[in-house]
Amino acid sequence: MISITNLSYYLGSRALYENASLHIKPNQKIGLIGLNGTGKSTLLRIINGEYQPDGGTISKAGDVTIGFLNQDLLSYQTDESILAVAMQAFERQNKLQKQIDKLLHQMETNYTDDLVDKLGKAQEEFDALDGYTIQSRAEEILEGLGFSTDDLEKPLKQFSGGWRMRVMLAKLLLQKPSLLMLDEPTNHLDLPSIQWVEKYIQTYEGAVLVVSHDREFLDNVIDVTVEVSGAKLNYYPGNYSFYLEEKALRNEIQRGAYENQQAKIRQTERFIERFKAKATKAKQAQSRVKQLARMELVDAVIDETARVNFKFQFSTQPGRHILHLEDITKHYGPKRIMTHADIRLERGDKVALIGANGRGKSTLLRIIAGTEPLNEGRRQLGHNVSFSFYAQHQLESLNIEDNMLEELKHANPTKSEGELRGVLGCFLFSGDEVFKKIKVLSGGEKSRVALAKVLLSQANFLLLDEPTNHLDMQSVNILIQALEQYEGTYIVVSHDRYFVSQIANKIWYIEDEQIKEYPGTYDEYEWWLEERKAEGAGQGAKGNSQPVAAPKPQAPTPKPQATDDERKEWQRTLKKLTQQAEEAESRISELESRKKKLEAELADPTTYGDNGALQKKNEEYQRLTQQLDQLQAQWETAMLEAEEWEKKLA
Template identity: 35%
Template structure:
């Protein structure tokens, strides 16, 4: 391990000695078990990321790859063909050659035999065969060069829209100053698949809209069409779509947020230039007048209060004072997404588009965001599958289904009541019309050839033709997720006793952890981001070893692990069936399709490339792959990210039916309430069970937020 040690010192010159020793121990103990660099990253990547201030996740992964090559030179590209022979003593080639010359007759007598001349190769025939082989190779290479290599192109979404002449004229003249947004008669397609047709969306200024619908129907695509300008809206309306994380550079987190206010930034820049000119001895009276105007404008926009406002937003999203003073490049992808959200909240565009904003937040930040958005002054359009968030934030719900969008007043709970009642009335009206049609048709059939009733029959026929054509309500297919059945195991199943874990002497993640779990367990772990929830899960599964304490598991315990980055780690270039084949080869195609079907990925969907699926569909594929190994204990880290409301409901039901154990990390309040039997809070260096369940935890969080705001 000397080489690994030197390499770690060269890459991390300021690493703590205890932490370095910990990394070396993990690498030394697991050297024989590591099969690829991903396993090395799972073991020590998180630790190395913590101690590095200038390295990205990709840099850490490359370092883990180098460590694997140092430990196992034969692995990967360095692997040699055949087995290597290790000499146990030096060899002197000169003496060997001399001995061979002296004993050449003896060697000949033993090894050299007289060959039959008939077995000699005819040189002419050999030349002719080689020429023929070369001719074939040239012909093959020529045929290949003439072939056109078709590179598969990922389909993209397209939109078309009909705009009235009146709106075009108003826009051209610059007279359209309304803040309301109306997008009429538009279509959106993804390749050959039509997502929306002849749809309309109306967004009144100052209202908050929640966009809901099943996975894969086009919610995210609709937001992208609006933000990219493919769906036209008034040019004076400013739009901000929070989709991509902030680029990591040397900018401080607080400054990154303040930069969004371009008006303030430009005024401050002008103020600095004018002040420097005056201090340099300029006597131009215009400079003083301009400087006075700039000061007045800065005062009007309350520029001096901007840092405090930005700090409040960052604090609400989980950034401590120390974190606000760190450069953006030191944050992980999840924290950079929070920065992007903070920038959007600070800049306050006319139309704010949010796509699953709660995915990267812990429960404390979600509650803060719910409270903050209830006073949002402009128009908000948010895609979310968090049921509690949709009950708290939106004033209206836009329901996407059957290639159209319906608008409902009220939050999600009111939407569900209204939609259910509306569908019942529509179904009653359809059934009543069908009965009426049948009754009239019976009269027509009975008296069709009766001359005395001819006029009545004709009037009945005309009446049927004039009746509006009502259609039955299209019922959405219920989402069903099926976890595999498992065999019972005799306890104890899983135990953590007096477990302590730390990365270095100063930073203890948690201590005195005592956790018992069996196949009936439904344990939910909650806590702030960075409190150690994922670290605890890795200790439970044996990926990380505790610093001290005992971890005991049943010998037949088999974990199924769903990580919060599971979806991002799927191979995007293969289809769903091929993904399962690569992980579990040798099974019939029908078995792969049956496994995918048990998680709602059936029909043509199972043959689509992973890249073309929505986030929720990718999650279902990840579940299908996880369960194909028939685990008897599920460890789920943020499994609801990207899932729609119906699939989250189905996940909760399937967890309750599953006859294995479950440990769950989630911020989805509804799922926690559905499945939780034990609630553990991870934070402040400990992991403790809480009486009173989620209600008690929510009270604690709200009290902390109230104390912060004072």
Template identity: 40%
Template sequence: MISAQNISVSFGGFNLFDNLNFRLGTGDRVALIGKNGAGKSTLLKLISQEQHPSRGSFSIEKDCKIGYLPQDIEFENTANLIEETYKAFNEILEIENRQEFINNQLETRTDYESDEYLNLIQELTEITTEYELLGGYKYKSKTERILLGLGFDRNDFNKPTKSFSGGWRMRIELAKLLLKDNDVLLLDEPTNHLDIHSIIWLENFLLKFKGAILLVSHDRIFLDNITNRTIEIIQKKIFDFRKSYTDYVNFRQELIEQQKLAKKNQDKQIQNTEKLIDRFRAKASKATMAQSLIKKLSKIERIEIDQEENKTMKINFQLSKQPGKVILETKGISKQYGDNLVFNKVDILLERGSKIAFVGQNGQGKSTLAKIIVGEIKYQGQLNIGHNVEIGYFAQNQSEYLDGKLTILQTVEEAATENNRSSVRDMLGA
């Protein structure tokens, strides 16, 4: 369906890709992997034609429909949930508008024998047939099924989209994408804002999808359950194998170990040959043989070991002060939004050394509880923070708090203390 031919991309003199070649066909479910900054999202934008390569081209089959879910989307605020999701069916909605117009004309006009009246009847018959072929009688039930699968409740359907958090609005965009009749799906971190039930639902949906999928995700289990092929971007080139993510990682490691062994043997052979050359050079009678060995050595194709992207980020959460035994205690904490009681009379005791996971379906109050603890929202009940406790909070929508005018270095330096400001560059390069 899609072929990439000698794709190269440069930004300000920096080469991101260099002569990439691959093909996506029906039934391919591809894990696109690589370290952050390797170009995964850029490659999806190139395939979706949101960006264009510096060199090379993509060949896309005629009538091939590509659906693309980026990581960052500018949301619209003009409709409620169900109306926004129906926008996936533009052709059907246009026909409905035309049907309504024609029916109004037929009801109000009295020139029953005129050519215009008869033409309206003919057009209504034709577009009604097209409406049925496009799934006009099924799209509403299909939309409800997708929304429910992604974790929405029927009570959400008439809520304005602007009332949903960024994570839930990403689900709306995912729903619209899945409802369209696409041949290729380009998904950039589709599980980022999904709970476990919605992830399982999405897995089942994608496994039934008949077209091609190119998928970026940090969820290894999700990748293993979905993919049958892996493309890894490393140092401007790609490794492409028809294996699921974990099978590919294990296979690549085996290849690298084989390369290391072969290189070790080759290095030993080269070293022995160089010793012979040095010995023969010392004797005039062996000069011809030395030249022969030099020529032979120059023709050896040196074995190179594929680069391993195995750098691991390590974070050490250091304490500025030793806190007391009790870190946090709540008594009878309750939170209500209008008629929606999120939780009622919650008692929690956190002690020093605890590592706690807040789990539950989306909308059950996990983020709300976190915001209560850090003092972002009001609540009923009692909350006590322990002695010498300093709270660090990383929100789901943390990016919204960043100053887009500052560089990464400036942003982190601004948050650093005198004790760790000198290590900011090392931290960012981790």
């Protein structure tokens, strides 16, 4: 469908792409991943024809149509309703509708055979293009993306940038291009809308190329992962989880090949150094010099998994009770958010506040921070509680004349410049970038600086509103590590399910104008939610039930003294278990030999020249590894059981 061959694209002297190739097939669902700045969005614009490559070719089939959702669409405004904007996708149907309306108007005063014929042809084409269903299709997609029925006739300009982006996404989905390109589509979607888009893409009849930092979203929608790394497009035939496993395997093989080659180089260099001056060995030494010159070097594995150690410090240790919202009511005119709601937060709670947009999550965070007034009720912070609040509007509080280093120094004067540089490095600011003034930073860069400030503050209670919105996967991983090390209490609003599953031990959600709590992880919450749906909403709403714990095994009842027949049976069982262990051990030895041989083949750089052979060898390597794991488990089980029978016979 689309072939990218030997693509090269440069930013000044820096190569974003150099002889990179990729083939996009019909109906493929491709996830494009890589660190910030590697050129993911640039590739989408090159495919879309906005940027011209410096080298290589991009070939497209003649009937290929491309739809591109990008962040530039946030600025689009119009007085038209969002339904009318979405229906712009049906260009031909809209043109026919206007023609039909015009003909009907003319026929009121001038009924001729020519007009009747034109009307019939227009109506026939309109019907063939499913013109009578376009409004219902547009309404279905807009409502799937979170708009209410009342919203559909409101002007687009009344909505915020995130909601305008949803309208543009709806328009794109209605156009049904043969290649749908989405640049960070989940940034402006809440969880129900993300799940709706996932289901839509899973059944989408065209190809999809998506850039996203949402791991679970990628796992649910893609069947191919393409990593932008080293100015190349590296192809992995599976979703993001498969990519992680396959990348680790390739790195392991490459690391082994690199270390073996380096050892050989060192050995050769020692030979040359030792014998180059001896006449009898000079020829051999010169031969080794040529051998080194011809050697195709294996690249060292670059570890892109950043590790972080923030060493959080509290200015004060809080008491046991962090927060109590007592009988609170919040409404905006007739719109009620919370009514006589009550919730408590204890020291050490790690809370994820989740749910659809418009339910009041950000409002609740502002209430907790004391920046949003209550209509009724009381907000009470506990003893020695000091908090720090991260939200998008907090970016305005950054001093635009400060550089990044100075801004972080204000947050924590006790940190050295080296420690502050380390934190900024974790958030992808390196070298002299740390001296950039805040006023020249992009919105995403300002978000990262503000987030770093919050993490460096000496607060014992953090409030974080959508902290992952402008972070790539590496930065999200850093934030997860930081929050895992944080010994204080926090409440995080996020729609990133993987992030939430890693950092929360309690789930809050707003339902029926109440703040409700699920006392467990996000994975457990999802399990409970499915159980609740199965039982029926009415019955499930009565309380926050938790997963039922498995009953604890009871201690075995002591048996009476064994008879001779029982002991003979025990001996037969022991012999059988011993034989099973020996057979497993023999099989393990055989598979380990095969695995070692396969590792040598995979370490050979020529193997990477044949993608088909490489894939087969990788599959065999994974199969052998899995079989070895199973055999090891069988051997261990047999040995443990045999040991128990030996004790009985002793």
